Amino acid sequence: MNPTSPHPLPRRSWRRTWPRPASAAALVLSLIAVVLGLSPAPAQAASLQQVTGFGSNPGSLQMFQYAPDNLPPGAPLVVALHGCTQSATDYYSHSGWPKYADMYGFAVVFPQTTSSNNANSCFNWFQSSDYTRGQGEALSIKQMVDYATSHYGSDPGRVFVTGLSAGGAMTSVMLADYPDVFAGGAIDSGIPAGCATDLSSGLTCQNSAVSKTPQQWGDAVRNASGGWGGPWPRVAVWQGTGDTTVNPANATEERDQWTNVWGIGRTPSSTTTLTGGTTQAVYNDSSGKPAVETFSVSGMAHGLAVNPGSGTDQCGSTGTYYLNYICSSYWTARFWGLDGAGGGGTGSLPAPTGLTVTGTTDTTASLAWSAVSGATSYNVYRGGSKVGSATGTSYTDTGLGSGTKYTYTVAAVDSGGAVGTRSSAVSATTTGYQPQCFTDNNYNQVAAGRAHQSLGYVYADGSDQNMGLYNVGVTHTLEETLSGYYVIADSGCPA
Numbered sequence: 001m002n003p004t005s006p007h008p009l010p011r012r013s014w015r016r017t018w019p020r021p022a023s024a025a026a027l028v029l030s031l032i033a034v035v036l037g038l039s040p041a042p043a044q045a046a047s048l049q050q051v052t053g054f055g056s057n058p059g060s061l062q063m064f065q066y067a068p069d070n071l072p073p074g075a076p077l078v079v080a081l082h083g084c085t086q087s088a089t090d091y092y093s094h095s096g097w098p099k100y101a102d103m104y105g106f107a108v109v110f111p112q113t114t115s116s117n118n119a120n121s122c123f124n125w126f127q128s129s130d131y132t133r134g135q136g137e138a139l140s141i142k143q144m145v146d147y148a149t150s151h152y153g154s155d156p157g158r159v160f161v162t163g164l165s166a167g168g169a170m171t172s173v174m175l176a177d178y179p180d181v182f183a184g185g186a187i188d189s190g191i192p193a194g195c196a197t198d199l200s201s202g203l204t205c206q207n208s209a210v211s212k213t214p215q216q217w218g219d220a221v222r223n224a225s226g227g228w229g230g231p232w233p234r235v236a237v238w239q240g241t242g243d244t245t246v247n248p249a250n251a252t253e254e255r256d257q258w259t260n261v262w263g264i265g266r267t268p269s270s271t272t273t274l275t276g277g278t279t280q281a282v283y284n285d286s287s288g289k290p291a292v293e294t295f296s297v298s299g300m301a302h303g304l305a306v307n308p309g310s311g312t313d314q315c316g317s318t319g320t321y322y323l324n325y326i327c328s329s330y331w332t333a334r335f336w337g338l339d340g341a342g343g344g345g346t347g348s349l350p351a352p353t354g355l356t357v358t359g360t361t362d363t364t365a366s367l368a369w370s371a372v373s374g375a376t377s378y379n380v381y382r383g384g385s386k387v388g389s390a391t392g393t394s395y396t397d398t399g400l401g402s403g404t405k406y407t408y409t410v411a412a413v414d415s416g417g418a419v420g421t422r423s424s425a426v427s428a429t430t431t432g433y434q435p436q437c438f439t440d441n442n443y444n445q446v447a448a449g450r451a452h453q454s455l456g457y458v459y460a461d462g463s464d465q466n467m468g469l470y471n472v473g474v475t476h477t478l479e480e481t482l483s484g485y486y487v488i489a490d491s492g493c494p495a
Contacts, residue, residue, distance in 0.1 A: 046102075048092045048110065055143030059124075059136040060117055063144045064088040066098050067107040073153030076106040076338055079145060081163030081170050083189075083304075083321060084122035088112035091164070094322040096306055096315025096329040103312075104338045107152050109144050113137070125169035125191065126202030133177035133226050137170070142178055160336050162186035162329075164304045164321070165246065168238075172254070175233050176224035186236040186332040188304050189246050192253045194220025209249035217253060218260030232261050236293045236335050238328050240300025248296075255294050259283050262291045270351070272424040276300075276307065276326030280424070288348050289421060293335055297325050304328060308461055309484045310449040312382075313407045313425065317452040339381075349374055349412040349420025357428040358394070362402040365428035367410070368394045372420070375412035379419060382406055389413070402432040403483055429483065436480045437493035441472040450478050450486050460486040 051063040078101070082091040088110035092098060097108050115121050123130075123137055130136035141161075149156050161182050163171040168190020175185040176193035194217070195210050196202035204210060222228075235258040239251035259266050268281040269290075277298035285291040297305050305328040306316030315327040333339055354370035367380065371393050380388045380395045387397055400406060406429075411422040438450060442458040445451040445467070451458050453470040460467060460478055462485030468474040479489035 048089060048098075051144075051147065054147035055140065057140045057143065059130055059138070059140035060114075061137055061140040061144075062088070062112040062114065063147070064092070064110040064112060065107060065148060066092060066101060066110070067152060068102045068105060071105065071107060071152060074155045075152065076104075076158035076160065076336075077109065077145065077148050077152070077154040078106060078338075079109045079111065079141065079159070079161040079174070081111055081123060081141075081161070081167030083163070083165035083167050084118075084120045086121065086164075086167075086321070090319075091167075094306065094317050094319050095164075095304060096327055099315050100329060100333045100338065104333065106158075106338060107148060107154060109148050111141050111144055122166040123163075123170040125166060125173050126196035126199055126205075128197060131170075131173045131177070133224060138173055138177050141170075141174060142181060145181060156181075158183055158336075158338075160184045160186075160338075162188065162332060163190065164188045165190065165302065173224075175235060176221040177226075179221070179225050179228045179230075179233055182233045184234040184236075184336045186238065186328070186335070187254055188238040188328060189240065189243060189302055190237075190254070191246065191250055192217055192220070192257045193224060195250075195253075205250070206246055209247040209253060211249075212253065212256075214256040214260035214266070217257035221257060221261050232258075232291075234291050234335070236295065236332055238295045238297070238305060238332075240297045240302065240305070240323070240325075242299045243302045245302035251294060251296065255281075255283070255292060258292045264291060270424075274326060274331070274425070275313075275427075276305065276324075278305070278326045280331070284421075288350055290335065295326075295328065295331065300325050308449065308452050311405050311407065311484070313427075314449075314484075317446070319454055348418070349414055351421040351423045352378065352393075352410045352412055353423065355408070355410055355423045355426050357408075357426055360428055360430050362430055362432035363400050364396055364398050365400060365406060365408070365430060366394065366396045367408055367426070367428075369410050369423065372412035374414055375420075376415050377413045379411045379413055381409045381411070381422065400430050402430050405429045405483055435493075437477055437489060438480070439477040440475065442467055442470055442474045442476065443472045445476065445478060446470065450480070460488060463487045 046069050048066050054063050080097050101108050161171050161174045168187045171185050171187050172193040191205050195205040237251050237254045239248050269284040270282045272280045279296045281294045282290045283292040303321035303323040305325045306322050307314045307327040308317050313330045315329050318324050352369040352372050358368045359366040378390050407425050407427050409422040409425050412420045446453050451460050458467040458470045465488050467476050477489045478486040479493045
């Protein structure tokens with residue numbers, strides 16, 4: 001999160017850890033591709049677009065937005081903040097948020113700062129003129145929200161903010177300054193609100209963390225909010241345990257801050273082991289709904305957790321400070337309830353426990369779970385969408401593709417039809433996978449989730465075979481030998 005990697009601050013000793021620019025060779029190849037007319041063509045009508053004239057913009061930021069085609073009025077809105085040395089385009093390309101905007105139906109605003117604001121293109125989360133409600137960069141971002149909700153007819157009650165490193169620290173700022181605007185947030189490798197008042201103290205927050213009582217942390221939010229009395233945003237905290245740029249102790253302080261704001265304890269209501277060595281801890285509010293969640297990614301260094309692939313719970317592409325562990329954007333969207341499955345639920349019943357996969361065939365997946373007292377039925381969700389219900393504690397999902405991975409959750413339903421909190425997710429892979437082949441240009445192979453790009457080149461997912469330049473002028477046939485594993489098969493595809 002420091003100012004240079006997606007770090008939070010500007011300059012100083014992090015310089016040796018900042019992302020390096022693309023090599024001269026890669027830049028020359030990219031320029032040649034443009035001259036030859038081989039630059040990427042959009043894969044779909046919707047694309048990242050810059051917006052001007054969104055407000056007085058006292059923080060001198062730039063606004064970019066992505067909105068799926070035919071976005072209905074009343075859809076949610078997500079604000080996604082890049083880290084130091086990054087850009088809106090970079091975050092759009094790697095974070096996975098466009099995938100879920102398309103899948104679940106919401107718009108995304110990507111604010112962007114520049115080197116004229118900060119030498120390392122960091123958001124100035126540590127500078128009072130920019131972190132105070134109604135001033136500077138904080139107000140510019142708020143004006144972007146106002147513009148987007150007006151332009152797209154977004155639901156003002158479902159506006160969310162997330163960010164990495166300096167963007168994560170700025171996410172803390174926005175949640176504290178504008179709890180009347182944001183229904184939820186996700187702080188990725190970030191810093192608690194109110195930790196820093198200048199560059200020097202920001203460095204201390206970043207490198208050593210600052211220990212305050214939960215009450216002190218909570219007061220920092222309450223004081224920043226301008227007297228707001230609730231309801232408060234629901235906040236997720238993401239942190240790698242191997243982060244040497246932002247001290248992982250900051251995640252604990254962020255948890256203390258937001259559990260105090262919510263008036264709930266610091267003992268988790270539940271803990272779950274997820275993919276990628278990730279531990280999820282849930283802190284429920286008084287009604288039993290998740291108010292704060294923490295995601296600790298074992299061994300992950302500084303960056304945003306992504307997990308390239310075509311599965312519902314996979315997203316993004318790897319790169320500098322985009323690390324292949326787990327799709328944090330999927331779990332964040334799920335926490336916020338953007339997946340169309342009712343989020344945490346509207347009822348008071350707790351999440352079913354013990355959800356397991358009891359068997360699979362080529363076309364089915366069978367599930368079982370523990371009963372919930374007071375439940376009259378259970379909803380079953382595949383990839384966030386409801387696929388069926390059961391009166392007992394088992395269910396078999398049918399009509400599935402062979403050799404395909406699916407993700408399931410279950411929620412209890414009471415006698416009045418209110419849906420409770422959803423369970424932790426499990427994955428089931430059907431048997432009998434049949435290899436498939438896909439012939440397309442490199443740009444579309446990446447867009448389809450079969451390959452990823454780095455420094456102007458494309459690599460097949462799984463095998464990491466080099467496919468050449470990232471543009472529409474290079475075409476390959478990829479064979480998917482296993483789900484999510486692709487190899488180059490230009491000489492003939494046995495599938």
